[in-house]
Amino acid sequence: MNPLWRKYLDVRAPRYTSYPSALHFDEQATAADYGKRLGEVGLYEPLSLYVHIPFCRQMCWYCGCNMRVENDYGRALRYVRALNNEIGTVGRRLGGAGRPLSVHFGGGTPNFLKVAEIGDILGAIELALGLTDGTRLAIELDPRLIGDGDVERLAALGFNRMSLGVQDFDPGVQAAINRIQSFEMIESAVGDMRRVGVNDVSFDLLYGLPKQTAESFEATLEKTIALSPDRVAVFGYAHLPSQLPRQRLLDETLLPPEETRADLAGLADDMLVAAGYRRVGFDHYAKPDNPLARAELEGRLRRNFQGFTDDLADTTIGFGASAIGFVGGLYAQNAKTLGDYYRCTDRGELATARGLVLSPREVTIGQTIRGLLCRSQADIASLLAALSPTEANAVCARLESLEADGVISWDGDRIALRPEARPLSRVVAMALDPYAPVIKDGAARTLARAL
Numbered sequence: 001m002n003p004l005w006r007k008y009l010d011v012r013a014p015r016y017t018s019y020p021s022a023l024h025f026d027e028q029a030t031a032a033d034y035g036k037r038l039g040e041v042g043l044y045e046p047l048s049l050y051v052h053i054p055f056c057r058q059m060c061w062y063c064g065c066n067m068r069v070e071n072d073y074g075r076a077l078r079y080v081r082a083l084n085n086e087i088g089t090v091g092r093r094l095g096g097a098g099r100p101l102s103v104h105f106g107g108g109t110p111n112f113l114k115v116a117e118i119g120d121i122l123g124a125i126e127l128a129l130g131l132t133d134g135t136r137l138a139i140e141l142d143p144r145l146i147g148d149g150d151v152e153r154l155a156a157l158g159f160n161r162m163s164l165g166v167q168d169f170d171p172g173v174q175a176a177i178n179r180i181q182s183f184e185m186i187e188s189a190v191g192d193m194r195r196v197g198v199n200d201v202s203f204d205l206l207y208g209l210p211k212q213t214a215e216s217f218e219a220t221l222e223k224t225i226a227l228s229p230d231r232v233a234v235f236g237y238a239h240l241p242s243q244l245p246r247q248r249l250l251d252e253t254l255l256p257p258e259e260t261r262a263d264l265a266g267l268a269d270d271m272l273v274a275a276g277y278r279r280v281g282f283d284h285y286a287k288p289d290n291p292l293a294r295a296e297l298e299g300r301l302r303r304n305f306q307g308f309t310d311d312l313a314d315t316t317i318g319f320g321a322s323a324i325g326f327v328g329g330l331y332a333q334n335a336k337t338l339g340d341y342y343r344c345t346d347r348g349e350l351a352t353a354r355g356l357v358l359s360p361r362e363v364t365i366g367q368t369i370r371g372l373l374c375r376s377q378a379d380i381a382s383l384l385a386a387l388s389p390t391e392a393n394a395v396c397a398r399l400e401s402l403e404a405d406g407v408i409s410w411d412g413d414r415i416a417l418r419p420e421a422r423p424l425s426r427v428v429a430m431a432l433d434p435y436a437p438v439i440k441d442g443a444a445r446t447l448a449r450a451l
């Protein structure tokens with residue numbers, strides 16, 4: 001790595017799966033606002049649907065998701081009833097408008113639910129919003145909870161994209177994060193998926209976990225490549241114990257230093273590219289014939305709450321506790337606690353608790369940042385025009401600093417990320433973001449000093 005870039009290694013940049021991030025949501029956006037916008041959805045408007053299942057059997061100590069450990073399946077059934085109520089309520093608001101292009105089950109652990117319950121939820125969606133043979137169904141699966149015949153039954157329901165939370169194959173790392181799952185377990189799950197014709201299998205890997213070393217992560221990558229998933233997402237673990245108390249269960253002394261983290265990310269990049277995967281965005285890899293790789297090649301790559309996607313829908317509807325939707329320029333997030341969520345869904349009301357109505361300038365900033373993250377370049381003229389003179393000067397100063405360090409090239413209104421600086425994509429995105437509070441923290445002081 002370029003020595004000038006070391007100072008950016010501990011910059012904690014937002015993931016920019018929405019703009020502004022959910023930290024900026026407040027209670028001024030109401031269920032009434034969301035309902036009004038649902039009523040304005042166009043007849044054939046493409047929809048991307050997200051269904052959140054918050055339950056897990058056991059807690060992984062690195063987890064940053066909205067989840068709860070649950071041992072009582074009766075409570076999960078209660079949740080499914082609430083979800084189906086919510087789906088019906090949204091369907092009535094839409095009044096037949098909108099066409100779901102995709103349905104994504106995430107969590108938590110979607111396969112905490114039995115396949116029968118997942119089928120019930122899909123049935124409710126079909127009744128309320130309609131599904132077609134072309135609707136893409138995707139689900140995140142915990143390999144430890146995949147039972148005999150589950151993959152076949154999910155495929156029979158129409159799931160054609162399955163994602164496995166692998167994280168790391170090393171037994172020592174798995175013990176340190178409280179997530180024990182053998183290679184054979186994952187090999188068997190992938191084998192089941194291939195046997196029933198699932199041709200979009202995705203793995204999530206995590207670097208920056210306790211006890212990870214270059215040697216151990218190399219072995220994890222070798223095993224990943226041997227199992228030949230169609231996509232691999234390589235995420236950096238974000239250690240935020242003050243915001244996520246459960247992460248205090250991890251032994252911090254075993255976390256690799258920043259430089260090792262960067263080496264692990266670089267190792268993953270080298271090995272996956274050498275194995276024939278195509279880089280997609282800053283943290284995804286896909287086989288060249290995979291729809292995500294084709295979207296990247298053809299300039300159609302997009303970014304939404306699930307990360308990088310080839311999904312064409314601008315409108316997202318989120319179902320379940322804490323789920324976020326984006327409809328007609330409004331972000332709407334459901335109540336996070338089950339009690340609050342049930343209070344709304346039991347009455348047949350929308351469960352919106354907070355959100356944000358985008359201003360025209362936030363639309364422009366978000367478009368510019370997404371363009372940079374998806375295509376590694378951005379036209380900054382409209383962004384600068386949308387900002388106040390002070391903000392625009394600050395953005396230019398930060399970009400000058402990044403240009404001087406060889407992270408970006410800058411020609412007129414166009415900035416471009418240098419190919420070898422791909423791991424710093426989010427740092428550049430943050431430089432474009434007038435709301436980025438962390439710009440003044442840690443190693444980002446370097447950027448702040450340029451202001």
Ligand code: SF4
Nearest residue numbers: 056059060063065108
């Ligand atoms: S299975 Fe996923 S959501 Fe559940 S605790 Fe582990 S990381 Fe978190």
